[in-house]
Amino acid sequence: MREELKAIIHYLKEYDGPDMNIMEVCGSHTAAIAKNGIPTILPDNVRLLSGPGCPVCVTPSSYIDRLIQLAMKEDTCVVTFGDLMRVPGSETSLSAAKGAGARVAMVYSPMDILDMAAREKETTFIFAAVGFETTMPVYALLVDTIVREKIPNIRLLTALKTMPPVIDHLCRGGAAIDGFLAPGHVAVVTGADAFVPLAKRYSLPFGVSGFSGPELLVAIAGILKARGEGKVMNFYPSVVTRRGNERAKAMIDRYFDVCDASWRGMGTVAGSGRILKKNFEWIDAGSRGLDEDRQKNKACRCGEVLMGKIMPTECPLHGTVCTPLNPQGACMVSTEGSCYSWYIHHRTK
Amino acid sequence: MCVALPGTVIEKKNGYAIVDFSGNRVKARTGFVDVEVGDPVLVHAGCVLQKLSKNESDDLTELMKEVGAF
Numbered sequence: 001m002r003e004e005l006k007a008i009i010h011y012l013k014e015y016d017g018p019d020m021n022i023m024e025v026c027g028s029h030t031a032a033i034a035k036n037g038i039p040t041i042l043p044d045n046v047r048l049l050s051g052p053g054c055p056v057c058v059t060p061s062s063y064i065d066r067l068i069q070l071a072m073k074e075d076t077c078v079v080t081f082g083d084l085m086r087v088p089g090s091e092t093s094l095s096a097a098k099g100a101g102a103r104v105a106m107v108y109s110p111m112d113i114l115d116m117a118a119r120e121k122e123t124t125f126i127f128a129a130v131g132f133e134t135t136m137p138v139y140a141l142l143v144d145t146i147v148r149e150k151i152p153n154i155r156l157l158t159a160l161k162t163m164p165p166v167i168d169h170l171c172r173g174g175a176a177i178d179g180f181l182a183p184g185h186v187a188v189v190t191g192a193d194a195f196v197p198l199a200k201r202y203s204l205p206f207g208v209s210g211f212s213g214p215e216l217l218v219a220i221a222g223i224l225k226a227r228g229e230g231k232v233m234n235f236y237p238s239v240v241t242r243r244g245n246e247r248a249k250a251m252i253d254r255y256f257d258v259c260d261a262s263w264r265g266m267g268t269v270a271g272s273g274r275i276l277k278k279n280f281e282w283i284d285a286g287s288r289g290l291d292e293d294r295q296k297n298k299a300c301r302c303g304e305v306l307m308g309k310i311m312p313t314e315c316p317l318h319g320t321v322c323t324p325l326n327p328q329g330a331c332m333v334s335t336e337g338s339c340y341s342w343y344i345h346h347r348t349k
Numbered sequence: 350m351c352v353a354l355p356g357t358v359i360e361k362k363n364g365y366a367i368v369d370f371s372g373n374r375v376k377a378r379t380g381f382v383d384v385e386v387g388d389p390v391l392v393h394a395g396c397v398l399q400k401l402s403k404n405e406s407d408d409l410t411e412l413m414k415e416v417g418a419f
Contacts, residue, residue, distance in 0.1 A: 004413035011417070028351050055350045081394075083350055109395025111378060134351040138396045141380050185351040188391060188399050214409060222416045235412055238402040239391050245399060248381040336350065 005214050008221050012041055015224060019045040021176050022223055023308050025163060026183035027054030027336025028211055034345035036213035038220070044349070046224065049308035050338030052166055053183060055131045055159075056083045057330040057337045058263045058306060060293035063130075063159045064089030070126050070157065070285060071102035077120075078157075079113045080128035082106045086333045090294040094128075110135075110142045117154045126285045129156040134185040136160055136256070136274060137248035143255045143276070146283055155285035158275055161261050164194055165272035171202045175308055179223040181216070182208040184236045191244030192234045203230040210236040255280055262291035264330060265303020295329070297321070302329035305338055311349075312342040319343055353393035355401055358384045368392055 024030055030050045033039065039048055052058045064087055071078040071094065078094065085095040085106065098104040107113065110127050117125045129139045139156065146154050163186050170177065182195050187208045195206045205226035209219035219235040226233065234240055252274065261273025268291060276284045295302075300322070301315040312318050312331065322328040324340055331337035341347065359374070360367035366384050368377045370392075378396045389401040402408055 004410055004417060007417050008413055026351060053351075081350060108375075111395050131350055134353065134393055134398070137381055137398070138378075138394045141378055141396060144380075183351065185353045185391075185393065185398070188353070214413075218409065218413050218416050222412075225416065237408050237412070239399045245381050248398065251381070334350075336352075 005217070008217050009041060011221055012217065012224070013043065015043050015046060017224065018227065020178045020224055020227060021047050021049055021308070022179045022181060022220060023049040023051045023177045024181040025051035025053040025167060026181070026186065027057070027334065028185065029053065029181055029183065029209065029216070030338050030341050031336050032211045033216060034341040034347050036216065038213065038216055039347060039349050041217070042220070047349070049177065050305065051170065051308055052263060052266065052306040054331070054334050054336040054338070055135070055161065056087055056334040057302065058161065058266070059087065059130055059159045059330065060262045060264050060291060061088070061090045061295070062290040062292040063157070064094065066286060066290055067094060067128055067157060068092065068097040068102060071097055071104050075122060076124045076126065077103040077105055077116070078126050078128060079105045079107055079116065081130070083334050083336070084128055084130060086327065087330045088296040088327065088333070090296065110138050113142070113154055114145060114151070117151055121153060124153050124155060126155045126157055129158040129160060132161055132163060132183070132186050133189045136252045137189060137245070140251040140255050143280060143283060144251065147280065155283055156276065156287070157285040158287040159290070160256065160274040161263070162272055162274065163190070164198060166263065166269050167198055169269045169272070170307060171198065171204070177204070177308060178227060179205045179207070181219055181223070182206045182232070184208055184210050184240060187236065187240045187244065189244050189248050191242050192232050192240055193242045194244070195232045199232050200230040203228060205229050206232045208232065208234045208236050208240050210238070262293060263306070264293050265306055297328040300329040302331045302339070305331055312339040313348070315339070351393070353391045353398060355389055355391055358386055358388045358390055361386055366397060368397070
């Protein structure tokens with residue numbers, strides 16, 4: 001592989017074609033790009049923009065506020081992935097609320113809530129079900145178990161979002177994007193073909209990529225070479241197929257309807273979310289209508305960062321009042337947030 | 350949040366598998382994929398999402414050759 005990789009790196013370093021803005025719409029890609037020093041290999045006229053691909057970063061403040069409200073209730077425990085703990089709501093975070101007496105537990109898998117609920121039958125456990133298509137099957141499997149086993153003390157507060165509609169939203173809004181690094185693990189579930197309609201509609205190349213340095217480099221080179229072509233290229237064939245995981249998609253459709261969803265800093269995007277179907281509303285902890293998004297700091301420009309309109313360092317708060325220890329916006333909290341990634345890795349381009 | 354890691358199935362049980370990640374072993378649900386002991390799999394948040402191709406590095410080398418020849 002070594003010689004082939006050298007040839008790819010040489011091609012990228014010597015690229016002298018038209019300017020290219022390539023957007024990655026996956027927080028794990030954002031983190032992997034910085035960790036592998038990919039921008040330092042690229043010439044100045046090839047820019048990597050971070051899109052709305054970190055689920056924690058795009059969750060509106062009203063959702064966090066509602067979680068905090070639930071966690072403060074008696075006989076209630078909010079269960080969450082660690083990423084969400086420090087995300088600011090309109091006033092405070094789950095982490096701060098925990099310090100003030102709220103009951104919040106962190107887990108590795110949503111399925112861990114089953115044992116917790118079985119051990120404490122008098123407590124209502126609420127999972128903070130945030131995520132994209134990658135995580136949705138796990139929530140669907142959890143709901144399936146709750147329904148089949150008639151478990152009375154587990155609820156989900158959902159903020160589930162889907163990738164193709166938000167990419168469509170960005171392109172329709174006239175974003176200056178010439179190609180997309182398509183999210184590899186979302187595509188494991190959706191299949192690479194989920195991006196074909198967008199590629200054709202906007203005549204843009206989509207490269208489904210893995211997460212190692214060589215995988216990212218080959219995908220970027222492929223996108224550069226396919227400039228102006230409306231096609232999807234699968235650079236992650238070890239796990240991504242054209243149609244994805246059909247069983248996982250069917251399970252999502254069984255329990256969740258498509259809905260409009262609110263994205264932090266971006267507003268409501270039609271058809272870009274999923275919510276529990278009416279039949280299963282008894283499992284919902286009040287997810288509908290959590291659309292309001294009030295920033296903790298009015299000067300925060302997370303919304304523009306998430307849409308690729310500015311680089312994180314163009315925000316006046318970046319690295320000054322907004323740091324990982326004192327985040328003002330969600331993009332500085334998550335390890336997959338673009339502001340966090342730029343700050344930690346001293347990224348300048 | 351969409352982090353998913355490759356591991357190897359070392360034990361298969363009813364509805365889940367024990368997956369080894371370089372010595373770390375976790376329980377992962379198998380509701381979406383039929384797995385056998387020895388299968389390389391991709392695990393996300395305690396759930397097997399897909400089986401991996403056993404020739405991952407060959408796949409990537411081929412892709413590099415293809416892109417180089419565009």
